[in-house]
Amino acid sequence: MNSRACLALAAVLGCGPLCLSSVAQTQAATATNLTPQQRVEQMIAVPNGAWTAGDLATMARLRDAAMSDDYAYRELRHLTDNIGPRIAGSPQAQAAVDYVAAEMRALGAEVSLQKTIVPHWVRGAETGALIVWPGMTPATTQKIVLTALGGSVATPADGLTAPVTVVDNFDQFRALPASAVQGHIVLFNEHFDKQLAAVGNGLSAYGDAVAYRALAPSVAATKGAVAVLVRSVGNADYRLPHTGATVYTDGIPKIPSAAVAAEDADLLANLTAQGDVKMRLVLTPQTLPPVPSYDVVADWKGTEHPEQVVIVSGHLDSWDLGTGAIDDGAGIAVSMQAIHLMQKLGIHPKRTVRFVAWMDEEQGGEGAESYAKDHAADLINHVGAIESDLGADHASGISFAGSPALADYLKPVAHVLESIGASQVTSGGSGEDVSALKGVPGFAPIQDSRFYFNYHHTAADTFDKVDPKLLDENAAVMAVLGYALAEADTPAPR
Numbered sequence: 187m188n189s190r191a192c193l194a195l196a197a198v199l200g201c202g203p204l205c206l207s208s209v210a211q212t213q214a215a216t217a218t219n220l221t222p223q224q225r226v227e228q229m230i231a232v233p234n235g236a237w238t239a240g241d242l243a244t245m246a247r248l249r250d251a252a253m254s255d256d257y258a259y260r261e262l263r264h265l266t267d268n269i270g271p272r273i274a275g276s277p278q279a280q281a282a283v284d285y286v287a288a289e290m291r292a293l294g295a296e297v298s299l300q301k302t303i304v305p306h307w308v309r310g311a312e313t314g315a316l317i318v319w320p321g322m323t324p325a326t327t328q329k330i331v332l333t334a335l336g337g338s339v340a341t342p343a344d345g346l347t348a349p350v351t352v353v354d355n356f357d358q359f360r361a362l363p364a365s366a367v368q369g370h371i372v373l374f375n376e377h378f379d380k381q382l383a384a385v386g387n388g389l390s391a392y393g394d395a396v397a398y399r400a401l402a403p404s405v406a407a408t409k410g411a412v413a414v415l416v417r418s419v420g421n422a423d424y425r426l427p428h429t430g431a432t433v434y435t436d437g438i439p440k441i442p443s444a445a446v447a448a449e450d451a452d453l454l455a456n457l458t459a460q461g462d463v464k465m466r467l468v469l470t471p472q473t474l475p476p477v478p479s480y481d482v483v484a485d486w487k488g489t490e491h492p493e494q495v496v497i498v499s500g501h502l503d504s505w506d507l508g509t510g511a512i513d514d515g516a517g518i519a520v521s522m523q524a525i526h527l528m529q530k531l532g533i534h535p536k537r538t539v540r541f542v543a544w545m546d547e548e549q550g551g552e553g554a555e556s557y558a559k560d561h562a563a564d565l566i567n568h569v570g571a572i573e574s575d576l577g578a579d580h581a582s583g584i585s586f587a588g589s590p591a592l593a594d595y596l597k598p599v600a601h602v603l604e605s606i607g608a609s610q611v612t613s614g615g616s617g618e619d620v621s622a623l624k625g626v627p628g629f630a631p632i633q634d635s636r637f638y639f640n641y642h643h644t645a646a647d648t649f650d651k652v653d654p655k656l657l658d659e660n661a662a663v664m665a666v667l668g669y670a671l672a673e674a675d676t677p678a679p680r
């Protein structure tokens with residue numbers, strides 16, 4: 187240590203250089219008395235932080251129990267196979283509310299239903315076919331695999347027929363004269379970045395491409411397009427179209443919108459480069475009046491500070507093409523398991539652990555918005571909110587949104603999760619629903635996203651895509667983190 191650093195450290199310690207020298211000598215003497223193994227152990231030791239040794243032992247019990255308990259897997263199978271698709275406003279969504287509420291009551295949790303008003307959009311017929319293209323065999327058509335985007339308006343009942351124009355991005359579209367778009371079906375052929383997803387950044391790849399699904403209909407309508415197609419926002423080429431919500435801008439005509447399978451987007455790009463292409467499009471969805479629905483809220487009451495809350499959550503609604511296993515039945519199931527494990531092991535932390543099954547994450551987040559509004563006055567007593575909504579592949583740690591101090595705060599928790607490969611702590615955000623709880627520290631499991639967007643929002647989002655061992659890992663992260671936040675001597679930094 188140089189003399190300037192020595193003096194600075196002495197000032198921080200509130201003593202002179204002689205005092206500091208004495209401290210250093212004492213530390214050196216202590217170190218000399220340690221064996222090499224003890225010195226190494228001292229260097230790698232993780233402090234207990236906001237938890238006692240007993241708390242950390244309880245976390246380990248929860249971790250181990252989660253890895254050997256099939257409760258989440260069984261609950262997920264019922265949600266997906268027995269109840270099925272759970273699009274907001276549907277009878278299945280209500281059945282899921284009733285089922286999850288009953289399961290939470292059976293565990294001894296205090297259950298309530300948070301009312302919200304959700305969209306009621308119903309998919310209808312959806313077909314696409316080319317009727318004119320370069321080199322076609324006379325009197326034939328060619329099928330285009332597509333699905334309506336959530337919230338899309340309908341074509342006329344017997345469909346519409348129009349020329350097809352293909353652009354790669356918004357910049358190319360803006361460069362086109364209105365005459366090249368007026369009366370056309372426009373395909374936005376923005377590619378999902380597979381290489382980005384392949385290195386574990388699936389969510390970033392999705393974020394780059396999903397703007398086209400949301401905004402393309404209104405953008406194309408400004409130049410007179412009669413319908414919009416977008417290349418499916420997803421990673422796999424199984425000729426599967428990926429649905430998802432679109433957004434219409436006030437004051438701009440609403441035009442029908444659909445996602446096409448990646449292979450069909452390539453086909454259209456190739457054929458339009460050769461010459462004129464015409465397509466017949468039929469979409470007959472209905473937008474019905476909004477209906478009441480509910481978040482399921484279940485409290486495992488705290489022993490010392492029951493008014494302080496830690497949320498464990500996923501979203502209960504899904505899209506209607508598959509059965510919503512990875513998006514987000516898995517998140518619901520692992521959150522239910524957190525309560526189940528505490529009940530099974532007789533664990534009652536200081537603060538309340540609150541399970542929430544959010545409604546309508548997919549079409550606007552109405553459930554989370556209603557909760558945030560109704561609980562605005564007591565959000566100060568929400569010490570943390572966890573949401574799992576990126577599937578059920580390997581969980582490698584904890585992501586947080588909030589104070590940078592959370593990184594150090596969570597180190598003891600991450601250390602408990604190290605044995606299952608979940609020791610990372612990163613500032614990477616939290617779930618869409620919990621982000622509505624302004625000022626509340628948000629958390630999520632860090633989940634392997636390389637394969638999630640293969641099935642996301644498709645007919646292939648089904649129970650068989652979930653590996654029970656990997657689901658257990660996610661359940662362990664949820665249960666350990668939920669308990670840790672609820673039991674900590676000091677709340678998570680805000």
